[in-house]
Amino acid sequence: MSENKKLNLLVFSGDYDKALAALILANGAKEIGMDVTIFFAFWGLLIARDPDKVSKRKKNIFEKMFGFCTPKGVESLSLSKMNMGGMGQKMLRKMMKDKDKPLLIHFLQGARKKDIKFYGCKLSQEVMGFDKEELIPELEIIEVYEYLKDAMESEIQLFI
Amino acid sequence: MSENKKLNLLVFSGDYDKALAALILANGAKEIGMDVTIFFAFWGLLIARDPDKVSKRKKNIFEKMFGFCTPKGVESLSLSKMNMGGMGQKMLRKMMKDKDKPLLIHFLQGARKKDIKFYGCKLSQEVMGFDKEELIPELEIIEVYEYLKDAMESEIQLFI
Amino acid sequence: MSENKKLNLLVFSGDYDKALAALILANGAKEIGMDVTIFFAFWGLLIARDPDKVSKRKKNIFEKMFGFCTPKGVESLSLSKMNMGGMGQKMLRKMMKDKDKPLLIHFLQGARKKDIKFYGCKLSQEVMGFDKEELIPELEIIEVYEYLKDAMESEIQLFI
Numbered sequence: 001m002s003e004n005k006k007l008n009l010l011v012f013s014g015d016y017d018k019a020l021a022a023l024i025l026a027n028g029a030k031e032i033g034m035d036v037t038i039f040f041a042f043w044g045l046l047i048a049r050d051p052d053k054v055s056k057r058k059k060n061i062f063e064k065m066f067g068f069c070t071p072k073g074v075e076s077l078s079l080s081k082m083n084m085g086g087m088g089q090k091m092l093r094k095m096m097k098d099k100d101k102p103l104l105i106h107f108l109q110g111a112r113k114k115d116i117k118f119y120g121c122k123l124s125q126e127v128m129g130f131d132k133e134e135l136i137p138e139l140e141i142i143e144v145y146e147y148l149k150d151a152m153e154s155e156i157q158l159f160i
Numbered sequence: 161m162s163e164n165k166k167l168n169l170l171v172f173s174g175d176y177d178k179a180l181a182a183l184i185l186a187n188g189a190k191e192i193g194m195d196v197t198i199f200f201a202f203w204g205l206l207i208a209r210d211p212d213k214v215s216k217r218k219k220n221i222f223e224k225m226f227g228f229c230t231p232k233g234v235e236s237l238s239l240s241k242m243n244m245g246g247m248g249q250k251m252l253r254k255m256m257k258d259k260d261k262p263l264l265i266h267f268l269q270g271a272r273k274k275d276i277k278f279y280g281c282k283l284s285q286e287v288m289g290f291d292k293e294e295l296i297p298e299l300e301i302i303e304v305y306e307y308l309k310d311a312m313e314s315e316i317q318l319f320i
Numbered sequence: 321m322s323e324n325k326k327l328n329l330l331v332f333s334g335d336y337d338k339a340l341a342a343l344i345l346a347n348g349a350k351e352i353g354m355d356v357t358i359f360f361a362f363w364g365l366l367i368a369r370d371p372d373k374v375s376k377r378k379k380n381i382f383e384k385m386f387g388f389c390t391p392k393g394v395e396s397l398s399l400s401k402m403n404m405g406g407m408g409q410k411m412l413r414k415m416m417k418d419k420d421k422p423l424l425i426h427f428l429q430g431a432r433k434k435d436i437k438f439y440g441c442k443l444s445q446e447v448m449g450f451d452k453e454e455l456i457p458e459l460e461i462i463e464v465y466e467y468l469k470d471a472m473e474s475e476i477q478l479f480i
Contacts, residue, residue, distance in 0.1 A: 028464035144188035158479040159318040304348035319478040
């Protein structure tokens, strides 16, 4: 077992701004030599959708109403507040671009290259009707017990 | 003092989906032998209302406006997003039933049978005007200091 | 290095109720001898604005739309739910005053007198266009790496 310090994130939210916070933390932790695991649950699974599969997905009426049709991937997620029908989100992304900051998609791509461990919550996946194939391939579906075991061995655990 | 690993949850939210996350974690932790404490604060106190007392409660104008009249108990809490006037919440519950998953009320009942320690925040209780009698009987009202002492001895602490 | 137990808060939210929770925890922890650091990120930076500078700030169209014009300081922040255009927030404050409880501004002032360490997230500050001068003077701007180092040495870490 690794002797590195560990960061464990339970990402419950599917909001653009909170996803950004989670992935900035994850990338930053990896850069200073920590081991990082992210457990995506509930709305958080929206962040872990495979961008190559997003548009092909057939949606039922529930999924449509829950806003699961995000054709452009994570860059089309909403803000947790001040979203204003997407205008607030667009504005934030413009402010980030103007300051030459990476966007959520870049932090996610960075995380995927950095040997960060991605987990998805089995119960959430089943309830929400995501197929394993729709989620990024390196994501492993686990139960809450495995999340807890990983979390209890981590120096930092956050619920985002 | 117990040598078990400990999970400590500060449940601030009174949303159906976040309450679900908290209680799934609490039940799961107990099932793998952890000690679990839940500290309900602010909106979280809505989850800890005694279902047998809910309908008898007289409400003042503030409590009414804060949505404290939840005649059906926890199953009538709102979603943190996509609630759509309750329709989103109904849909989620339908999706859970269709997949034979327990609902929030069942996870709460499970937790109450599992020797999980329930705490309520004294300040929140006073400000929001809940009587001790309206909350589930096994809930103990404590101050923030006691929460902190419990949290610092826990392997996992989450703010939900 | 201090041998005190440590509380580390990552305050992402700029909501009145969540800020209240964070500052009650911070003050309480300090009162029982813990070391406390608060890392304000994203919306959380709204809590760390210098009340003496708030009204002088010139705002651009983005900042206006993001609701960054809070002329009365932290006491004019919104609730995370039931805000109802500010009416819910006013009601909560009235309920707190009626019960002789301190308001957010008092908990913030208390924290500022208690040798709590305030950090601000560099990336958030740059993206959102806050000048260092607009934030409370004791706040130190740091990168995510420094937050992580502080958090991993803390007994309790929460994302609020």
